Amino acid sequence: MNPKDTLIAGSATTGRVRRPSTMPFRVELARQLSQWRVRIVLIILVALPIIVRVALLIGGPPSSNTNATTLIDLAQVSGGTFAAFVIELTQGILITLIAALLFGDMIAGEASRSTLKYLLTIPVPRLRLLGVKVAVSSAILLAGIVALTVVALVVGVVSYGPGGIQIPGGPLLDLGDSIGRIALATATGASGLLWAAGLGTLLTVVVNSPLAAAGGVVLISILSRILDSITTLGNVRLFLPTHYATAFQQFLAAPTDLAPVTDSILSGLVWALVLGTAAALWFRRKDISG
Numbered sequence: 001m002n003p004k005d006t007l008i009a010g011s012a013t014t015g016r017v018r019r020p021s022t023m024p025f026r027v028e029l030a031r032q033l034s035q036w037r038v039r040i041v042l043i044i045l046v047a048l049p050i051i052v053r054v055a056l057l058i059g060g061p062p063s064s065n066t067n068a069t070t071l072i073d074l075a076q077v078s079g080g081t082f083a084a085f086v087i088e089l090t091q092g093i094l095i096t097l098i099a100a101l102l103f104g105d106m107i108a109g110e111a112s113r114s115t116l117k118y119l120l121t122i123p124v125p126r127l128r129l130l131g132v133k134v135a136v137s138s139a140i141l142l143a144g145i146v147a148l149t150v151v152a153l154v155v156g157v158v159s160y161g162p163g164g165i166q167i168p169g170g171p172l173l174d175l176g177d178s179i180g181r182i183a184l185a186t187a188t189g190a191s192g193l194l195w196a197a198g199l200g201t202l203l204t205v206v207v208n209s210p211l212a213a214a215g216g217v218v219l220i221s222i223l224s225r226i227l228d229s230i231t232t233l234g235n236v237r238l239f240l241p242t243h244y245a246t247a248f249q250q251f252l253a254a255p256t257d258l259a260p261v262t263d264s265i266l267s268g269l270v271w272a273l274v275l276g277t278a279a280a281l282w283f284r285r286k287d288i289s290g
Contacts, residue, residue, distance in 0.1 A: 078163025082156030103200025198275030
């Protein structure tokens with residue numbers, strides 16, 4: 001009996017045709033890690049704390065100003081403060097750009113390389129393909145952010161000693177408390193990228209150019225930040241995706257206000273749910289025959 005007959009016979013006993021597992025997470029992860037753009041993103045995130053350390057060396061010795069009110073003035077006081085400064089430095093447009101590149105390329109990149117139709121004829125269900133790609137991009141982004149934080153802490157401790165975060169205008173925290181705050185600040189910053197992941201997912205299924213998808217996320221981010229700076233808009237700003245972009249700073253200050261952190265997480269989840277649902281509905285109906 002040949003394999004085809006075996007499959008049919010097995011189906012007769014179960015009452016249904018068993019489909020082989022397609023598009024495993026590990027396979028897509030390996031595909032993504034083999035691409036130069038992903039490797040460059042990870043290298044940049046890992047190397048950035050070292051670049052910042054070199055820049056501080058070029059800039060000269062730490063400031064002797066005891067009334068410093070920003071982390072950049074206190075970055076060389078201790079290892080924990082250096083790590084906090086790196087987090088604050090990168091949680092703006094840089095991390096958003098990286099998220100835009102990863103999520104904007106998911107489907108649009110396959111379409112531009114003419115491999116999307118091939119993937120969907122393996123066969124891979126459309127929503128499974130999209131879901132696996134979102135999961136892989138999320139894992140890579142999260143791994144890169146965690147690596148950035150860990151390297152920043154190691155570089156800071158080696159360069160400036162095992163001291164904790166010097167809160168601008170506040171106390172010097174111990175290293176244990178500082179590590180916890182740095183971890184929470186990193187997690188909050190990552191949750192603040194949920195809207196960018198959702199928008200990148202929507203744009204990557206709408207357009208066929210990864211550059212256009214990534215550029216759309218960056219453009220919306222810049223526009224949102226500009227509108228958020230216009231205080232006369234009042235409560236309208238609360239609905240902007242980047243309104244809570246600085247919520248992570250609550251863990252780098254004293255006292256800590258958790259209200260902006262909660263609002264940031266809820267806002268990110270709502271944006272991700274709405275945009276992700278729209279992306280799934282669009283991709284299910286997308287014509288890929290062209």
